[in-house]
Amino acid sequence: MTYEKETADLRIVGESFDTSGNELEIHADMANFPSAEPSSFFAEVKPGVSADEFAQKLAAVVQPLGGDATTVPPSEQKGVILIMDAMAVLLTLMLVSVAGLGVLNSLILDTRERVHDLGVCKAIGMSPRQTVSLVLASVTAIGVIGGLLGVPVGYALHRIVMPVMGRAVGTALPSPVLDVYGPGQLLLLGLGGVVLAMLGALIPAGWAARARTATALRTE
Template identity: 45%
Template sequence: MPRVVSITVVLNTRERRRDLGMLKSIGMTPRQVTVMTVSSMAALGAAGSLLGIPLGILGHHLIVPEMADAVDLALPAYMTDVWQPSALTALAFAGLAITSLGALVPSRRAARLTIAEVLHNE
């Protein structure tokens, strides 16, 4: 999963190279570029968590009972009641951490580019 996040960030920063060059030309520091890129990816991770967790719960409630009924199997409660608030909170924070850590290396690489390198590659 972190590899997918990293690839997404690399593509995102390559698409935004011209914008980053413009921001750096008006005084944005490499640290600010890194923070901006990581925070934008963290927002994407938060949105993914907010959408993915409820959709996962819904899918579990729809699919697992149907699968059990298809084979005439009665599932015990410990196999169906698996969603506790603490686990869901941990999942949300894990998604945020994965996106933030996956964005760190590509964003630092983009922050190290000089303005001339960014504009020359266009």
């Protein structure tokens, strides 16, 4: 590597996950280039010290010398990370909405086909609460199957899609960014399939519970 008139042999030891700049940068020891002078300094305040107050006091000292001091937001809150988080949230909401509407549509058709059977059950004493429980129980298996299939597929897609998203914005993603799902979180995601199925079934279950017994019995 050559800096002005000085040349040094550098050994690449890794990649730094830094999204603060838009250009490729090399992080190296300044001892390799004695004539190089730093243009900025990064300081980390102690716990309990206000970074804004520290920056203001420091700026008052260095501004007469032609410098300045300001606070830097945490790197995880900067451009690339915010964009990726927003895309992940948007995709999640879209998938949840589509899955919930799919369950709702299927269960409305199924409930209308079974309305006569529900009328018979209500005629022999089934209460509205029991009717709701019966309809919700019918989608539990769908939720379990969806969780068992969706979690492994989603986990695999996460390992494929996230690096592609990173390369699209010009950065590689280290393992701490990708390895974010533990066994407990995967279990909760699997249970989310059951919860989503039940949420989608609430409207048909409420309709079945409110349907009059005589009207249901006359429906074929």
